[in-house]
Amino acid sequence: MRRSFTALLVLTALSMVLAACAPAATPTAAPVEPTAAPVEPTAAPVEPTSEPAAGSAIELPEVDPSTVSGDINMAGSSTVYPLAEVLADDFKKDGFAGNVNLASVGTGGGFERFCKTGETDISNASRAIKSSEGESCAALSPARAPIEFRVGTDAIAVVVSKENTFLTNVTAEQLATIFTTAVNWSDVDPSWPAEPIQRFTPGTDSGTFDFFNEVAVQKILGLEKLDDAKKLALEAQNLQTSEDDNVLVQGVEGSPYAIGYFGFAYFSEQADKLTSISVDGVTPSFETAESGEYSLSRPLYIYSDANIMKEKPQVAAFINYFLTYVNDVITEVGYFPASEEALNGAKQAWLDAMK
Numbered sequence: 001m002r003r004s005f006t007a008l009l010v011l012t013a014l015s016m017v018l019a020a021c022a023p024a025a026t027p028t029a030a031p032v033e034p035t036a037a038p039v040e041p042t043a044a045p046v047e048p049t050s051e052p053a054a055g056s057a058i059e060l061p062e063v064d065p066s067t068v069s070g071d072i073n074m075a076g077s078s079t080v081y082p083l084a085e086v087l088a089d090d091f092k093k094d095g096f097a098g099n100v101n102l103a104s105v106g107t108g109g110g111f112e113r114f115c116k117t118g119e120t121d122i123s124n125a126s127r128a129i130k131s132s133e134g135e136s137c138a139a140l141s142p143a144r145a146p147i148e149f150r151v152g153t154d155a156i157a158v159v160v161s162k163e164n165t166f167l168t169n170v171t172a173e174q175l176a177t178i179f180t181t182a183v184n185w186s187d188v189d190p191s192w193p194a195e196p197i198q199r200f201t202p203g204t205d206s207g208t209f210d211f212f213n214e215v216a217v218q219k220i221l222g223l224e225k226l227d228d229a230k231k232l233a234l235e236a237q238n239l240q241t242s243e244d245d246n247v248l249v250q251g252v253e254g255s256p257y258a259i260g261y262f263g264f265a266y267f268s269e270q271a272d273k274l275t276s277i278s279v280d281g282v283t284p285s286f287e288t289a290e291s292g293e294y295s296l297s298r299p300l301y302i303y304s305d306a307n308i309m310k311e312k313p314q315v316a317a318f319i320n321y322f323l324t325y326v327n328d329v330i331t332e333v334g335y336f337p338a339s340e341e342a343l344n345g346a347k348q349a350w351l352d353a354m355k
Contacts, residue, residue, distance in 0.1 A: 057340055058347040060320050066095025068314040075103035076110020076124030077207050078245055079154055079263035080300050083333045084124055087322050090329070094321075098314055106243050107207030111136075114303065115144065121315045123303040126154060126207035126263070137305075144305040147353055149319065149346040151326050153336040155284030156212055156296040157267035159249075159274040163256035166192050169278045172295065176220040178259060179212075180232045185257065193257065196238050200251035200260035203241040204230065211298050212261055249274065261296075265334030286336040299342070300335065306353040316354060323347050 074084060081104040088100035105113070107125045114123035115137035123129075129146055137144040158175065160167050166185070170178065174188050178197060185192035202209040210226065218229035234241075240251055245262045252260040253273045264284055267276050276283065282294045289297035302322065309316035323346050327337045337343070 058344045058351075060324055060347055060350060063317045063320045063324070064095065065091050065317065065321065066097070068096065068317045069098045070312060070314045071098055072100045072122065072312075072314055072318055073120040074100060074122040074124065074302075075105050075113050075120045077107040077126040077300070078104040078202070078243060079126040079208055079265070080124035080151070080302065082265055083152065083300070083326070083330060083335060084302070084322075086329050086333055087325065088318075090325065091318055091321050096314070096318075100318070104243070106203065106205030107210070108205040109243075111303075115140065115146070118144070121304060121308050121312060122319070125301045125303060126298060127211055128299075128301065129303060142307065144307070146303045147305060147349050149302045149304070149323060149349055150299055150338050150342040151302055151322065151346065152300040152330050152338050153286075153289050154298055154300050155264045155289045155294055155336070156208060156261050156298070157264045157276045157284060158259065158261045158279065158296070159252055159267055159270075159276050160259050161253055161256050162273060162275055164258075164275065165256070167259075167277055168275075169281055172216065172220050172280055175279060176217050180217060180221075180236055183237055195257045197236075198251070198255050198258040199236055199239045200248040200258060201233070201239065201241050202245070202248070202262060203243045204234070206243055208262060209233075209241075212296065215295055263335075268334035289336050290339060299338065304353075309350075309353050316350075319350060323350060 072088075074088075081102065084102055088102055091100065103110075103113075107127055110120070110123040110125060111129060111133040113120045115133050118140050123146070128148065134146060137146050158170070177188050179199060179201070182188050182197055184194050185197055186194040188197075201212070209230070213229040213233050214226050217223070217233055218226050221229070221232075223229050223232075233239075240247075242248055245266045248260045248262050249266065249270050252258045253270075267274060279295055282288055284294045284297065288294035302319070304315060304319060309319065323343065327343070330337050338346075
């Protein structure tokens with residue numbers, strides 16, 4: 001990563017040289033020595049003396065990954081997985097000697113491990129936690145109170161094969177029909193081929209599946225419950241589901257009559273093999289995702305618990321590191337940064353948890 005404690009030493013030494021050249025004066029505080037121990041994540045963080053001014057970012061206490069050890073268990077959304085993987089690797093490169101055990105099991109699967117079995121320290125999610133999942137956390141012994149940390153913004157890409165020559169844009173109504181009741185492409189638009197629609201979608205444990213069906217099916221078709229939308233989508237013909245986005249990529253790539261959807265980062269990696277179509281003439285971008293103009297955009301989260309963070313300094317340190325450096329890598333992974341206001345909210349949640 002573009003961070004180095006060596007750089008800190010160089011800057012410290014330079015400041016000492018400049019101080020020596022300045023007119024003699026009694027310093028108000030002793031300069032920080034490069035050999036001084038870094039701030040431990042278990043120490044009470046210095047809280048802002050006032051609310052940050054508009055347009056200013058909250059800075060968390062500096063964390064040195066080499067000062068913490070032990071395992072960190074993290075599971076959940078396949079969408080958040082590649083972002084968490086990059087930051088976990090960087091955390092280790094910057095000195096963490098422990099293990100970050102990271103699993104891609106879908107948002108629902110992640111909350112099950114966090115709230116039902118209590119086997120993870122951090123849960124990755126591409127949707128907000130449900131009330132029923134929060135109740136499961138509260139029923140654990142000891143009880144857990146999930147803390148939400150917003151880490152970015154994703155846009156779901158609706159994709160077709162490069163061999164598809166007839167589909168570049170769909171209306172919201174057409175999209176709902178494509179992923180539910182239509183059998184052939186010509187059922188959606190008579191000018192399209194009279195060929196069966198081959199559907200490739202995330203599985204039911206995926207937050208992507210939930211979000212897509214809430215926004216693209218339930219809302220558009222006016223259904224009362226999300227479960228009704230999900231049931232309709234699962235009853236569609238020629239449907240293959242998978243929690244592994246790579247399986248979906250391969251399925252769509254293999255036929256000109258296939259269509260699928262998954263996180264924008266996966267499309268970015270496969271853009272030479274797949275085509276992303278627009279919805280109501282809008283394509284996913286930072287501007288359209290953050291503004292909500294692109295209807296299939298959504299926030300990304302990680303969740304933890306204050307007691308876990310206090311009892312396991314490595315977990316608190318990693319979340320601190322995640323929030324501090326996420327914007328350095330998020331666009332490289334293929335997602336969009338959260339707004340400064342949202343990221344400040346996540347950082348304040350960390351400070352509040354460590355009181």
